Amino acid sequence: MAVEKMSIAKALNESLRLALDTDPKVLIMGEDVGKLGGVFRITDGLQKDFGEGRVIDTPLAESGIVGTAIGLALRGYRPIVEIQFDGFVFPAYDQIVTQLAKMHARALGKIKMPVVVRIPYGGGIGAVEHHSESPEALFAHVAGLKVVSPSNASDAYWMMQQAVQSDDPIIFFEPKRRYWDKGEVDTESIPGPLHKASVARTGSDLTLVAYGPMVKVCLEAAAAAQEEGKSVEVLDLRSMSPIDFDTIQTSVEKTGRLVVVHEAPVFYGSGAEIAARITERCFYHLEAPVLRVGGYHVPYPPARLEDEYLPGLDRVLDAVDRSLAY
C-alpha cells in the first residue's frame, strides 16, 4: 500500500506524471502548461522531466489545440489537452462537438479518439468573467463524449489514469475551487470503474446527488442535517455522461427522496436528466418530487455576488427540508 495525503492539484499532477511515464504516446498540450506548469500548476515540473516534445506549450488557440490533438490521436498519440478555464473552451467547442465526438462513429469504429480534454471549472474563486462557469451539460448532451468530474484527491488521481487509458474522448472537468483540498490517495489500490457513482455518505431519509465541487457542500449539509436528526445519503456522481442511474436508483429506493445539486444552471442541467430518469425508474418509491438545486438562468454573476448564486449549505438544507415536508 502506498497511501499519501495530497491535494487534488497534486493528485492530478502525479497522475499525469504517471501517464507520461507509462506510455510514450501520451502527450500534454495547452497554453502555459510548460515552464509555468499551467496557471493552476497542475502540470508543474512535467516539461522539465519529460521535455518540450511531450509537454507542449501551444499557440493561444483553443480550436487549434483540440483540432491538432484529434490529428495526433489519429496518428496514434494519446493527447491530454488543458483548456485554461471553463469559459475559454468555446473556441474549441466546434472541434469537440463536430469532430472529436463523432470521429469514432463516422469511421464505423475503425478509429479511436483517446483524447482527454481537461477543463478547470466552476466558481467560488472570486474570478472575473468566463472563469467560473459549469458548462458540463453542454458536453454531456453531445453523443460520443464522456464527461467526468472528480470531487476528491483519490478520484482525481485514479479517474485521470482511467481517462487517459480510455479510447473514447473524455471531457475531464476539474473542480478548481477544490484544487487545494487534501485527501488520501492510495496509488496502488485498484479503483472502481470510471463511470460508477460512489456513496460518499450513507443515510436513510433522503438522497443527495452531486458531483465535483458540490460534493463537499452536500457532505456538509448531510452532517448539519444529522444534527437535526435527519439521515441523508450523499452520492458522488463522478460521471455526468454516462450516468450511473443504478446506484442512484438503489439509493432512492431506500430513501424515497432525491435532491440533485450542481453549480450549473438548473434549467436544462444534468439535474433535469437525473430527475426525469429517476422518476421513471422509481415512481412508486418516491415520497416527494425530485428537487434540484443549482444556478439560475442568468450569466454567471460578478464575483461579489457569486455566494448568492452558488448553492451553499443553506440552499441545500432548504431543499432537504422541502423534500422531507411532502
Place this chain on the structure above:
Amino acid sequence: MTVESTAARKPRRSSKRTSAAKTPQSSEPQLVQLLTPEGERVEHPDYQIDLTADELRGLYRDMVLTRRFDAEATALQRQGELGLWASLLGQEAAQIGSGRALRDDDYVFPTYREHGVAWCRGVDPTNLLGMFRGVNHGGWDPNTNNFHLYTIVIGSQTLHATGYAMGVAKDGADSAVIAYFGDGASSQGDVAESFTFSAVYNAPVVFFCQNNQWAISEPTERQTRVPLYQRAQGYGFPGVRVDGNDVLACLAVTRSALERARRGEGPTLVEAFTYRMGAHTTSDDPTKYRADEERAAWEAKDPILRLRTYLEKQKLADSAFFTALDEESETLGKRVREAVRAMPDPDPMAIFEHGYADGSSLVDEERAQFAAYQASFADSAEEGN
C-alpha cells in the same frame, strides 16, 4: 485632448514594409521610430509628425497619469480591494499614441488591458475597476465614449470591430474602428477570420496588436515564426511595425492607418513592438518563466522616460510642469483609491437584471423564488429562530 498634426503617409508602394516582408528571417525588422530611447527626435520617410509643445506635454501627461492609475490599481489589488488587475506598465506609449490618434466618432474595441486607451476616450478610470473588483462585468456604457466593454475571451473583439466597421462603411460614414489585441491573441482563429472579413469587405478597421512579447508564460515565438505585422500581407492589406515605446511614432502610424481606413482603402495591421514590464496579471508570477535581465533591458526603453528626456532637452517643459503633474498624479491616485473603497457590493437581486432585453418568464420565476428564499431568512430572524 486631441492632437492636431500634419502626420501624412506618402504613397505606400515604395514602403519599406514590403521589402521587409520578403525577409522573414530577420528577427528584428525595422521599427517606425520618431523618438529614440535616448530621447532624440528622428525622422521617418513615411511618417511625419509635427506637434506643438502643448500637445507634447499633453501626451506626457496622459502617459504619466495612466501609469499612476495603473500603479494605484495594482496596489488596490494587493490590499484586497480588487480581485485581479491586468497592468499596462510599459505599454503607455502604444496606448496613448494610438488612443490620441482617434477621432471622437471612431469606435474602439479593447481587450482587458487598454486602460490608457480608455483614458484617451474619456472613460472615468474608476469605471474600469468594477469588473476587477467583482461588482460588475463592465461598468460603462460603450456608446458614451465609443469605447466598447473589455473583452476577456482572447481575440473575440477583433470580429466585432470588423463587423462594426462593415456597418460604418454601409452607412457611408467616414469614421474608423480600431481593435486592440495581443501577440498571443494573434493565434486565435477569430483574429484570422477578422483579417479575412475585413480584407474581403474592405472594412475601415485598424488592427492594433500590442506585441508585449509575452502571452502569460509564452513568448511571441510560440505564436508565430514571422514578425506579426507581416501576417497582413497574406490577407491583402498593409502591416507595419512601430516602436511601441515611442508615443510619437504610435500616434503617427495609427493616425495614418485610420486615415487610410477613412479614405475607403480598408484595414491595416499595426504591430506595436513593446514590453509588458509587470506580471501578466496580479495572479501571475513571471519569475517562473522569464529572466530579470530582459525586463532591465526594456526598462532602458521606457516610453515615459524618453519623452521626458526630450521635453527637458528641448526645454519644452519646466520643473513647474513636472511638479504640477506630480500633484495631479497624487490627486488621481487618491480619487481612485477612495472611489474603489466606496464601491458598494451590488444588491443580490441584481443577479436577475439584464439577462434579457425583453425579459423572460423563466427568469421572472427564478427571481421570485430567490426573493422568497431571501425573505425566509428575514422572517426566521424576526421569529427569533
